[in-house]
Amino acid sequence: MSYHYPFDESWSKQEIIDVVQFFNLIENAYEKQVRRDDVLAAYNRFKSIVPAKSEEKTYFATFEKASGYKCYPVVKQARNTEGKFIKMK
Structure with a gap:
């Protein structure tokens, strides 16, 4: 991984950690598999x-540009599936 996760420097340390963990789950959904509930x-x-919503789209677009991974399809699949795990193709 040679890119940085998007975040706002005004966020608390815990908020930055939580956002980075979210983006890490998106990566793992494409590279491995992740738990739907997670x-x-x-x-x-x-x-x-x-x-x-506008800020969300901006962060998602920034992450996609840097990583090549789309966030919304992962979230959509998590919402629409009954399975315990998600694996993106």
Whole structure:
């Protein structure tokens, strides 16, 4: 990994850690597999830090540009599946 996770420097240390963990789960959904419940919990925490949809889209686009991984399809699959694990193709 030769890129940085997007975050706001005004966030607390814990908020930065939580957002980085969310983006790490997105990576793992493409590279390995992740627990559906972990994705939903991390996304809910992300939304408590970044409540505005426009800001969310900006962070998702920045992350996709840096990593090549799309966040929304992972969150969508987590919401729409009954399985315990998510693996993106």
